[in-house]
Amino acid sequence: MRKVEIHPDAVERVKRFTINDPQLGFGKYVAPIMIQAIFDHDEWQRFDLLPYGPLQLDPCTKVLHYGQEIFEGMKVFRHPDDRIFMFRPEMNARRFNQSARRMAMPEIPEELFLQACEIISAYSKHLVPKRLGESLYLRPFMIASEVGMGIKPAKQFLFIIVASPSGAYFAGDSVKVYIEREDIRCAPGGVGFAKTGGNYAASLNSYAKTIKLGCDQTMWLDSVEHKYVEEMSGMNFFAVIDGKIVTPALTDTILDGVTRRSVIEMARSEQLPLEERRLSVDELLQTIDDGRCSEAFVCGTAAVIAPIASFMDKDLSVHALRETNGKVCMQLREKLIGIQAGRSEAPAGWLYPIRDIHF
Ligand SMILES: Cc1ncc(COP(=O)(O)O)c(C=O)c1O
Structure with a gap:
């Protein structure tokens, strides 16, 4: 060597x-x-x-x-x-x-x-x-x-x-998300799956808007139909809908997060139902409003796993989650922090x- x-x-x-x-x-x-x-x-x-x-x-x-x-x-x-x-x-x-x-x-x-x-x-x-x-x-x-x-x-x-x-990071605070319906972060065939500076530069204008509106994180949608949830600027996304954990399936416009993979592997080992699939923003907001989406969270190296409190849409309407410290999120968060800190057994x-x- x-x-x-x-x-x-x-x-x-x-x-x-x-x-x-x-x-x-x-x-x-x-x-x-x-x-x-x-x-x-x-x-x-x-x-x-x-x-x-x-x-x-x-x-x-x-x-x-x-x-x-x-x-x-x-x-x-x-x-x-x-x-x-x-x-x-x-x-x-x-x-x-x-x-x-x-x-x-x-x-x-x-x-x-x-x-x-x-x-x-x-x-x-x-x-x-x-x-x-x-x-x-x-x-x-x-x-x-x-x-x-x-x-x-x-x-x-x-x-x-x-x-x-x-x-x-965040020290357990819940996150307010702004849904970006106009700008895009990246496009199919582009460099969205790569960890390269341009993707982050492309997110900063929306970041400024997000903060101005009192939110913490920008949620990116697909660049073709502006309809499907992809990820945050530096974190992947999960929701619990009808008791099932749902996360957007990977494409070349989503970063393949190490924490995302770890969450999926932990959920599977705990026999929690989980789907990697397309999730439209309409489905997300509707299921939050009718209570079928019980919790949502973000994950990444910096944030580990952090619960989402609410989503703000382009018309400034706010869709608040019923549970901000949801059971699934907190269970996975504690488990991951414990593994990283050597306090519970690591796979x-x-x-x-x-x-x-x-x-
Ligand atoms: C765009 C983006 N998505 C998701 C993540 C989460 O990835 P990881 O869990 O590997 O930190 C990051 C952070 O690296 C990121 O920059």
Whole structure:
């Protein structure tokens, strides 16, 4: 396996770094180290653990103009015995490479991606917070670092991982959703299933509208008929209708969430009925209004699983769920948080142990 070069100044910096703030938030703090790798001459050249710091980019760097960029988001948890574990990182490695293929970027061998994640986590072990729901959030990303104005796939890339000690997202608050009926996030044949910056940039205008209307999350509909529920800007969606858990079936316009898959697998193992199918927004709102939809929730790495309180439509009508802390949502949420924190048994392969590094 390729070696990651450890720079002594990075080690010195991280050793001395502490955070004394009970409100960690999300992305407020970053570990003072980063993994960096360069792709050139058709291969990954080297991986380094460096001090965290600004990147110096030529103004003509392709990513700044053409958005050739992908990223991932994953978490490391501290268990009661003080060992630390990544949650299902192989799935992030695979998705990263799926995104890379779609965006004409080089793949990273899965074992190299995992090794790089493991090294930054091991050196940041003392920064993995302790309280339930807290974690060290890892953000691997890749950018086209080649310089030039021509619109063609770059040949040089930069891969980086940064790590951010994070608090419990939403901390159990229920979410108000705004249904976006005009703008679209992505289209069939496009890049919706890839974790690439443009999808998020496309969501920001609606995000501003969502917040202005007093809501928290934007719900995206399909771009062809503007009729079927897809997902939120950074989370997947579930509802419980007639006692059955329903989630939109995956298409190339929906991100294949690791948490979504985990929810489906947990529900199946608990023999909860579940359907992956098309769900129209009309069916959703009608079943909320007539009480057949008892609860709804969102899920993603950042939010884990969070209940939905209400949906606001384009005409500003509000459709409130009868149960905001629904039974199914809370059962799955507790189970997942327990597994991640090492307080309940994890299905095989869900926790990836980080070996201690003595430095
Ligand atoms: C668009 C989108 N959908 C869903 C998710 C949830 O995916 P995951 O559970 O892998 O974090 C995310 C977050 O990564 C996302 O950005």
